[in-house]
Amino acid sequence: xxxxxxxxxxxxxxxxxxxxxxxxxxxxxxxxxxxxxxxxxxxxxxxxxxxxxxxxxxxxxxxxxxxxxxxxxxxxxxxxxxxxxxxxxxxxxxxxxxxxxxxxxxxxxxxxxxxxxxxxxxxxxxxxxxxxxxxxxxxxxxxxxxxxxxxxxxxxxxxxxxxxxxxxxxxxxxxxxxxxxxxxxxxxxxxxxxxxxxxxxxxxxxxxxxxxxxxxxxxxxxxxxxxxxxxxxxxxxxxxxxxxxxxxxxxxxxxxxxxxxxxxxxxxxxxxxxxxxxxxxxxxxxxxxxxxxxxxxxxxxxxxxxxxxxxxxxxxxxxxxxxxxxxxxxxxxxxxxxxxxxxxxxxxxxxxxxxxxxxxxxxxxxxxxxxxxxxxxxxxxxxxxxxxxxxxxxxxxxxxxxxxxxxxxxxxxxxxxxxxxxxxxxxxxxxxxxxxxxxxxxxxxxxxxxxxxxxxxxxxxxxxxxxxxxxxxxxxxxxxxxxxxxxxxxxxxxxxxxxxxxxxxxxxxxxxxxxxxxxxxxxxxxxxxxxxxxxxxxxxxxxx
RNA sequence: GCGCCCUUAGCUCAGCUGGAUAGAGCGUCUGACUUCGGAUCAGAAGGUCGGGGGUUCGAAUCCCUCAGGGCGUACCA
Numbered sequence: 001x002x003x004x005x006x007x008x009x010x011x012x013x014x015x016x017x018x019x020x021x022x023x024x025x026x027x028x029x030x031x032x033x034x035x036x037x038x039x040x041x042x043x044x045x046x047x048x049x050x051x052x053x054x055x056x057x058x059x060x061x062x063x064x065x066x067x068x069x070x071x072x073x074x075x076x077x078x079x080x081x082x083x084x085x086x087x088x089x090x091x092x093x094x095x096x097x098x099x100x101x102x103x104x105x106x107x108x109x110x111x112x113x114x115x116x117x118x119x120x121x122x123x124x125x126x127x128x129x130x131x132x133x134x135x136x137x138x139x140x141x142x143x144x145x146x147x148x149x150x151x152x153x154x155x156x157x158x159x160x161x162x163x164x165x166x167x168x169x170x171x172x173x174x175x176x177x178x179x180x181x182x183x184x185x186x187x188x189x190x191x192x193x194x195x196x197x198x199x200x201x202x203x204x205x206x207x208x209x210x211x212x213x214x215x216x217x218x219x220x221x222x223x224x225x226x227x228x229x230x231x232x233x234x235x236x237x238x239x240x241x242x243x244x245x246x247x248x249x250x251x252x253x254x255x256x257x258x259x260x261x262x263x264x265x266x267x268x269x270x271x272x273x274x275x276x277x278x279x280x281x282x283x284x285x286x287x288x289x290x291x292x293x294x295x296x297x298x299x300x301x302x303x304x305x306x307x308x309x310x311x312x313x314x315x316x317x318x319x320x321x322x323x324x325x326x327x328x329x330x331x332x333x334x335x336x337x338x339x340x341x342x343x344x345x346x347x348x349x350x351x352x353x354x355x356x357x358x359x360x361x362x363x364x365x366x367x368x369x370x371x372x373x374x375x376x377x378x379x380x381x382x383x384x385x386x387x388x389x390x391x392x393x394x395x396x397x398x399x400x401x402x403x404x405x406x407x408x409x410x411x412x413x414x415x416x417x418x419x420x421x422x423x424x425x426x427x428x429x430x431x432x433x434x435x436x437x438x439x440x441x442x443x444x445x446x447x448x449x450x451x452x453x454x455x456x457x458x459x460x461x462x463x464x465x466x467x468x469x470x471x472x473x474x475x476x477x478x479x480x481x482x483x484x485x486x487x488x489x490x491x492x493x494x495x496x497x498x499x500x501x502x503x504x505x506x507x508x509x510x511x512x513x514x515x516x517x518x519x520x521x522x523x524x525x526x527x528x529x530x531x532x533x534x535x536x537x538x539x540x541x542x543x544x
Numbered sequence: 545g546c547g548c549c550c551u552u553a554g555c556u557c558a559g560c561u562g563g564a565u566a567g568a569g570c571g572u573c574u575g576a577c578u579u580c581g582g583a584u585c586a587g588a589a590g591g592u593c594g595g596g597g598g599u600u601c602g603a604a605u606c607c608c609u610c611a612g613g614g615c616g617u618a619c620c621a
Binding site for chain 2: 022024026027028029032036038041044045051074075076077078112149152153154254276277278279280281285288289290291292293294295296297298300302303306328329330331332333334336357359360410411412414415416418420422423426427428429430431433434436437438440441444445448449475476479483487488491494495498501502504505506508509510511512515543544
């Protein structure tokens with residue numbers, strides 16, 4: 001429908017001026033029209049004509065178009081178009097059709113075991129999972145995976161503290177209740193991290209324990225390590241579920257990726273990599289990165305080498321056309337280097353891996369997630385949200401979820417998120433619960449009416465503005481999908497709900513002479529709302 | 545030092561590949577309720593789009609420069 005109009009305009013320009021133009025239909029202020037385009041401004045220069053004159057010529061031709069009710073020229077040479085009611089209704093009823101049909105892998109969460117999940121992890125997981133939804137909407141075969149650091153320095157730190165606490169008696173672990181495990185782990189990590197900086201002997205000891213995470217050749221170590229890993233993954237699954245995310249179909253571990261990554265690096269020393277002070281490094285400067293160590297001078301693989309291994313594991317499993325890795329912005333330059341190195345070692349993977357970087361999560365109270373403070377523990381967030389939701393008289397889990405998810409998703413990926421608990425659950429303004437309430441309200445009207453809806457044909461003024469907004473949905477989803485940015489959907493849904501609430505404020509549905517027709521509008525509206533919320537994995541409730 | 549990112553209303557953010565009077569929410573002030581669910585709606589105040597140049601018919605958007613902030617810069621992940 002939109003494409004048809006676009007083609008018609010291209011056709012007109014072709015006929016009139018014999019010019020190939022790229023027509024972009026924009027949505028102007030509603031006073032101007034349903035669509036606008038600026039082709040006349042583009043054409044004026046090559047044609048050597050006055051833009052308004054060109055616009056008028058095009059407009060005169062377009063006036064014949066059966067999709068259009070009226071066409072006018074305004075400003076410097078904009079062509080403004082109003083659709084016929086029929087065309088507008090058709091547009092409102094159309095759905096975004098994808099069609100990419102590629103195979104895609106995306107990491108939708110990657111918290112490390114032995115550490116507590118914090119708000120940053122939640123943000124990352126929600127963002128990535130919603131991106132995965134968008135990729136599915138596009139028609140791709142999407143595989144959600146995760147990747148976790150089960151080896152290395154942080155494991156050494158945790159193990160140091162835990163082993164010291166156990167003092168040889170591994171059965172002490174059984175005394176830790178399920179809901180205490182998360183804080184148990186984070187406390188020991190914090191203690192180990194503190195000990196690491198204390199003195200040289202402890203540091204050596206922890207480094208040794210970190211090494212053991214690769215080998216697991218000590219029986220006590222192995223037993224404790226495996227229990228803690230299991231706890232961590234149970235906890236991660238619980239939190240992922242609670243956040244409303246989809247589970248992953250495959251979980252990758254750094255320990256699995258390590259050997260393959262190191263071998264790949266060793267195979268390319270002298271060509272892609274070079275040796276320096278006994279370590280193997282990649283010079284990433286020309287790729288916007290920096291010189292980065294892939295294999296340490298002691299021969300052990302580092303994070304970068306493991307990423308190289310991981311890319312190959314994913315490729316073996318899925319042969320994906322695209323592979324998305326969603327991380328914090330601080331890893332942006334790092335990934336430029338790793339991806340450049342990977343493409344040189346593994347030509348099959350050229351153009352496959354994409355790193356999407358998110359911003360930091362800050363709290364409105366001013367504390368930042370990079371701090372080690374436990375106030376940013378994910379459970380703390382849940383508690384805060386629960387309290388706030390209950391204080392407003394609604395304790396439903398899906399409202400809490402809608403509030404959290406929407407608060408994260410409404411900001412553009414890449415900019416920092418300032419998370420304000422009070423605002424997120426306020427149920428007023430641009431929030432998840434506002435949209436959920438809007439949906440419940442619309443459904444309530446549909447339940448309450450006792451007559452059948454009828455096809456609406458011509459539109460009254462207020463009805464028209466609602467239908468116009470509904471007609472923007474398909475374009476919005478297309479934009480969100482093509483740029484992989486969920487916030488477009490959020491912004492649109494909020495505006496849609498506002499438009500409806502305005503309509504509803506001054507137009508009755510039930511009992512009105514146009515009740516049957518308006519019921520159809522309410523139905524279209526509630527479905528659009530639900531479809532949009534589905535993309536965000538936010539429940540559209542029947543009532544609240 | 546070098547590199548990347550950011551700077552829009554008091555606060556938190558949008559602003560669609562440069563386009564028409566720069567838009568929302570929160571907060572503040574003023575209104576609308578025997579409510580088809582007021583968890584709503586209407587209105588007001590509030591902006592030299594960090595500063596300065598440039599390109600263009602036209603710049604919050606592109607280029608240069610300066611200031612301020614964040615992140616990254618070799619064996620952490």
